[in-house]
Amino acid sequence: MTSTLPPLDRPIDFARTAPGALAESGPAAMPRSLEELGALLDSPPPRRARHLGAALVEHGLIDGPALQRALAAQRRTHPHRLLGQLLVDTGVFSQAQLNVALAEWLGVHVVDPRLLTPSPDALDRLPRVIAEREGVLPLLVRGDALVAAVPDPWDHTLLDQLRFVSELRIVPVIAVAGTLAPAVARAYSTAAARTGRASAPRDTQDLAAELAANGPLPAAADTAIVSESDNTLVRLVNTLIGEAIERRASDIHIQTIEPPQPVRVRLRVDGDLVHHLELPASYRFALVARLKIMADLDISEHRKPQDGKIDFARFGGPHVELRIVTVPTRHGHEDVVLRLLSGLKPMPLDTIGLAPRNLAGLRSVMNRPYGLILICGPTGCGKTATLHSVMRELNTEERNIWTAEDPVEITQAGLRQVQVNARIGWTFAAAMRTFLRADPDVIMIGEMRDEETARIAVEASLTGHLVMSTLHTNSAAESVTRLLEIGIDPFTFADSLLGVMAQRLVRRLCTNCRRPEPMSDDSLQGLARDYLGGGVSADEGSDTLVARWRREHGDKHGHLHTWRRHGCDQCDGQGYRGRLGLHELLIADERMRLLIHRRAPASELLAAALAGGMVTLRQDGIEKMLAGLTDLPEVIAATNG
Numbered sequence: 001m002t003s004t005l006p007p008l009d010r011p012i013d014f015a016r017t018a019p020g021a022l023a024e025s026g027p028a029a030m031p032r033s034l035e036e037l038g039a040l041l042d043s044p045p046p047r048r049a050r051h052l053g054a055a056l057v058e059h060g061l062i063d064g065p066a067l068q069r070a071l072a073a074q075r076r077t078h079p080h081r082l083l084g085q086l087l088v089d090t091g092v093f094s095q096a097q098l099n100v101a102l103a104e105w106l107g108v109h110v111v112d113p114r115l116l117t118p119s120p121d122a123l124d125r126l127p128r129v130i131a132e133r134e135g136v137l138p139l140l141v142r143g144d145a146l147v148a149a150v151p152d153p154w155d156h157t158l159l160d161q162l163r164f165v166s167e168l169r170i171v172p173v174i175a176v177a178g179t180l181a182p183a184v185a186r187a188y189s190t191a192a193a194r195t196g197r198a199s200a201p202r203d204t205q206d207l208a209a210e211l212a213a214n215g216p217l218p219a220a221a222d223t224a225i226v227s228e229s230d231n232t233l234v235r236l237v238n239t240l241i242g243e244a245i246e247r248r249a250s251d252i253h254i255q256t257i258e259p260p261q262p263v264r265v266r267l268r269v270d271g272d273l274v275h276h277l278e279l280p281a282s283y284r285f286a287l288v289a290r291l292k293i294m295a296d297l298d299i300s301e302h303r304k305p306q307d308g309k310i311d312f313a314r315f316g317g318p319h320v321e322l323r324i325v326t327v328p329t330r331h332g333h334e335d336v337v338l339r340l341l342s343g344l345k346p347m348p349l350d351t352i353g354l355a356p357r358n359l360a361g362l363r364s365v366m367n368r369p370y371g372l373i374l375i376c377g378p379t380g381c382g383k384t385a386t387l388h389s390v391m392r393e394l395n396t397e398e399r400n401i402w403t404a405e406d407p408v409e410i411t412q413a414g415l416r417q418v419q420v421n422a423r424i425g426w427t428f429a430a431a432m433r434t435f436l437r438a439d440p441d442v443i444m445i446g447e448m449r450d451e452e453t454a455r456i457a458v459e460a461s462l463t464g465h466l467v468m469s470t471l472h473t474n475s476a477a478e479s480v481t482r483l484l485e486i487g488i489d490p491f492t493f494a495d496s497l498l499g500v501m502a503q504r505l506v507r508r509l510c511t512n513c514r515r516p517e518p519m520s521d522d523s524l525q526g527l528a529r530d531y532l533g534g535g536v537s538a539d540e541g542s543d544t545l546v547a548r549w550r551r552e553h554g555d556k557h558g559h560l561h562t563w564r565r566h567g568c569d570q571c572d573g574q575g576y577r578g579r580l581g582l583h584e585l586l587i588a589d590e591r592m593r594l595l596i597h598r599r600a601p602a603s604e605l606l607a608a609a610l611a612g613g614m615v616t617l618r619q620d621g622i623e624k625m626l627a628g629l630t631d632l633p634e635v636i637a638a639t640n641g
Helices: 022-026 032-044 052-058 063-075 083-089 096-104 120-126 127-133 156-164 180-195 204-213 223-230 231-246 282-296 356-366 383-394 430-435 451-462 475-487 492-498 521-532 534-553 589-595 602-611 617-626 632-636
Strands: 139-141 144-148 169-175 250-253 263-269 272-279 306-311 321-327 334-341 370-374 401-405 417-418 442-445 466-471 497-509 515-518 560-565 578-587
Touching: 022 370, 032 139, 052 063, 063 083, 120 139, 120 144, 120 180, 127 156, 127 180, 127 521, 139 169, 144 156, 156 169, 169 417, 204 231, 204 272, 231 250, 231 272, 231 282, 250 282, 263 282, 272 282, 272 430, 282 306, 282 321, 282 334, 282 370, 321 578, 356 370, 356 383, 356 497, 356 578, 370 383, 370 451, 370 475, 370 492, 383 442, 383 466, 383 497, 401 430, 430 442, 430 451, 442 451, 451 466, 451 492, 466 475, 475 497, 475 578, 475 602, 492 497, 497 589, 497 617, 497 632, 521 534, 521 617, 534 617, 560 617, 578 602, 589 602, 617 632
Parallel strands: 144 169, 370 466, 370 497, 401 417, 401 442, 442 466
Antiparallel strands: 139 144, 250 263, 250 334, 263 272, 306 321, 321 334, 497 578, 515 560
16 A cells, blocks of 8 residues: 655745746856856855755755655655655655756756857757757857756766767756756747758758868878867768658668779669769768767778667657668778668558559468468568568557567567577577567568578467568569478478568659650560460460450550650659569469479479469569559569569
């Protein structure tokens, strides 16, 4: 039974007290200017009360008799609870008032932001987006230190973030409760109105030009010092990442070359690398050093590759995580590749581009209570995104779903997601064994890389669990033969397999500027033969196929068109905007299981799947080309493998 404190004398209600009353009732008055604040920081610390209770009395939050009764009640009924938290929980004073009292007791100064005007150089050191998000007000720059009012002066994660962004040591002070947020908004609005910079954000081209105007760096410059102190370079890196996010890039490639060649920066947008920026060659080491600092990597190591992660929110950007890898190249240079892991959310299954037949087939197998489902394709083809779309539909209160991923790129509430780490022995196989002891209904394994993981997955799928995973193979039929080749027993594998879906990504035509071109009869017949795979049977069935296309994809007169890209402002002149999936779904029926039992080659598996109604990647791509979603060159390039 929870006890309450005996009645206490009501303390001063500081929520209704005039600004500054709390500080003036304590051991020191609040500074009313930045000069007074600086003098206060330089002065020796005042005499400190021996105990927190005495400090609370000095601040007028509680009187002596009430404190004694509170201490007696703490000893009697709450011996393990802190005195300050006990008084907050019983309503004697608020958490904010306790924080202020604790701060002064421990030597952190208290300020009232309404009495102070932050210096412009302090505001320049901290982007407004961070200040407003974290509730931080930069007040004054003093040598290598930034004095800032923070909500919690003991939040070391926040202080480290401020140090990284401002590149200065942080001297925290604490603000009177309820004053910080409006003071932050007022300070930055006043600064923006005074300088006019709010309406003129700078891009990487401007910042690169500023670096060039600054002249080359000395050859012997300490790259760590340059990276930490050159504000233009820091802003350029942050702006570069911000522009990559705006352009929906998946990767940033930074290529350092021997002078006088400039540093090349390219973005991978919709699967293609595009030129983005060039930087002066003398900044090649400083740029790499800055990125290493952001990822907490070793800036002195240039001979070995390194990898890590950057939480861009720590540096003023949105909540985007970047995976970084550095690759040593000739003459002591390093290239850097950043992959943007932008906290993507899973898409609904019926919006990922599956044809109606494939969507119905996938839903039929994923709703089975147990079995094995595989998604295959090359790196970067969206296998993980498809799996998460499947799990989004399976993710209900009645199911316990475990995932093992490397890395965890997409998060979903309700899933129990695990990051594997082979360096410490926490592999996919080890995660699978652990999951099987954790009462799972559905298990997702990021990738089947070896025989052990595949064997455990097959065994799990036969013991009442739905298991999903990915493979790096070119087609659905090849996925089956690959698992047999690495040593999986064909009989247990055939019994567990529900289906295999292969996929590719092609660029989606920009609907704002795509242009139709009529298709001639000869072109249609050639496209139909390609769709049917060539041969005599293809010639016999092409007329029937073209007739179906005219009904499903033709205009009101039955004319079919091919679509061409053009380019406009909405697609940056590329003619493409976004990407689209091509799919082929192999369903494991009885005939397929018999073929797996005798280790039939991929060609026989493919023939059986086609006889059962499977649509190949090329066929799915041609259908989507006729629907105006992509063009023929994209389909051919993606399905020639």
